[in-house]
Every structure is written in C-alpha cells, then in structure tokens.
Amino acid sequence: MYTSWLALGISLLGAALATPTERKPPVHCNIISLNGAQYLYLHSSTKNPTSLPGIQSNYHLSDALAAIGSHANPGNNPMVLINSQPFQGDNFGFEACTSTYMKFPSSDTVGGHNRWYGHIRAYGDPYNPNAPALCLTRRWIEPGHEFLTAEACSYADNSSQETQYFAIVEVATGYEIADYSLEMIGAPKGQHSKKYYFAPGTSAAPAITVHPDQDTGHKLGIEYIHYN
Numbered sequence: 463m464y465t466s467w468l469a470l471g472i473s474l475l476g477a478a479l480a481t482p483t484e485r486k487p488p489v490h491c492n493i494i495s496l497n498g499a500q501y502l503y504l505h506s507s508t509k510n511p512t513s514l515p516g517i518q519s520n521y522h523l524s525d526a527l528a529a530i531g532s533h534a535n536p537g538n539n540p541m542v543l544i545n546s547q548p549f550q551g552d553n554f555g556f557e558a559c560t561s562t563y564m565k566f567p568s569s570d571t572v573g574g575h576n577r578w579y580g581h582i583r584a585y586g587d588p589y590n591p592n593a594p595a596l597c598l599t600r601r602w603i604e605p606g607h608e609f610l611t612a613e614a615c616s617y618a619d620n621s622s623q624e625t626q627y628f629a630i631v632e633v634a635t636g637y638e639i640a641d642y643s644l645e646m647i648g649a650p651k652g653q654h655s656k657k658y659y660f661a662p663g664t665s666a667a668p669a670i671t672v673h674p675d676q677d678t679g680h681k682l683g684i685e686y687i688h689y690n
C-alpha cells in the first residue's frame with residue numbers, strides 16, 4: 463500500500479517537474495542587417511584564395527558520404543555546404559536569437575565591435591521565400607566526419623540549439639565594405655564548448671568539413687563582395 467502511494471507520488475512529482483520544460487516558449491529570432499554582406503566565405507590564414515561555400519540543390523549529405531566512402535545513414539539527407547563557384551546565387555543571412563537554454567544575450571559588444579548570437583540562415587540557389595527556413599547546422603556523422611548542412615531551423619529552446627548557434631562579429635563596415643566573422647558555439651554560455659574549425663573540400667569530395675578542437679587555419683565569415 464505505502465509503496466504504491468509512494469510510486470504514485472513520485473510519478474506525479476515527475477510529471478509536475480517535466481511540465482515546465484514542455485511549455486517553454488520557443489527561441490525568438492530576428493534577421494539582422496549585414497549592410498549588404500551576403501556571401502559566406504572560408505578564409506585561410508596561410509593560403510589563397512579564399513573559398514566561397516554554398517549549398518546546391520543537387521548536392522546532399524548522401525553525396526558527401528559517398529565521396530568519402532562512408533556507408534553512414536544520411537538521415538533526412540539535407541543539402542551540405544560545399545566549395546562552390548562564387549556568384550551562383552547562394553545567399554546567407556543571420557538571425558539574432560534569444561534562447562533561455564543557450565543563455566547568451568541576443569547581442570553585445572567585443573573590443574568595440576558589435577556581436578550577435580543566433581542562426582546563420584541559408585537561402586540557397588535559388589532562394590524560395592515559401593521554403594521552410596534553413597539554418598547552417600553542424601551534423602556529426604561518425605568520428606572524424608562532421609559536416610555543415612542546411613537543415614530546418616530549430617526554434618525549440620533546448621539542446622537542438624547547440625548544432626545551429628553561432629556568434630557573428632561586425633569586423634568592418636563602410637562604403638562597399640561589410641565584413642563579419644563567425645564562430646560556432648557548441649554549448650550554453652558558461653559551459654565548456656569545443657572550438658570548431660573548418661576545412662574546404664576537394665574537387666572529388668567538395669563538402670566543407672568541421673574539425674572540433676583541431677586548428678585548420680580556416681575561419682568562416684560573411685562579407686560583401688563587389689564584383690565587376
């Protein structure tokens with residue numbers, strides 16, 4: 463008798479504790495102005511030229527896995543970020559977010575530069591305004607194989623944010639100049655996060671890869687590029 467009342471009490475307590483997390487309001491995000499910057503770039507500290515990454519509707523995670531000889535399951539098989547030719551219509555933006563789970567403010571400053579926290583929106587080729595919002599996502603496949611994919615943006619205020627959260631810093635803006643640096647954030651504020659580095663693909667395996675705690679010398683950014 464006592465044990466069953468105790469069990470009931472524990473299950474009621476469990477339900478009461480579980481309820482608030484289910485009712486949590488979603489993450490709120492707003493697109494910020496990047497002063498005309500719209501191309502994602504992958505800069506190398508040692509090598510030229512810079513790679514201009516993009517997503518293409520004909521290159522998916524299954525293609526990236528086949529290119530490296532992996533038989534891992536591509537799941538819902540999202541588009542994957544690849545080295546692309548510039549000016550093929552790939553556009554990116556940034557939405558600053560407020561997430562109780564991630565604990566970062568939506569904006570602050572660092573060394574006198576504006577900084578925002580949130581999602582990198584991938585608009586793709588061509589951008590369809592009716593398509594679901596896509597966000598750059600870190601997709602872990604198996605040890606040594608992590609990619610950046612374009613997946614439905616998550617607005618659930620939970621650990622799903624860890625794979626889509628970035629910090630963007632305004633490095634320079636002016637006449638025909640708009641330069642922003644990006645840093646991937648893998649954990650809530652105050653918790654240890656790996657440092658994420660990236661590497662461009664090759665012609666045989668064009669997918670851009672993610673390298674936790676392994677300095678590849680490549681950094682992501684978003685910039686304005688004058689083309690003529």
Ligand SMILES: *[C@@H]1O[C@H](CO)[C@@H](O)[C@H](O)[C@H]1NC(C)=O
Nearest residue numbers: 484617618619620621622623
């Ligand atoms: C985050 O919350 C959403 C909505 O409640 C849920 O579908 C999803 O599984 C959760 N993800 C994680 C990683 O907890």
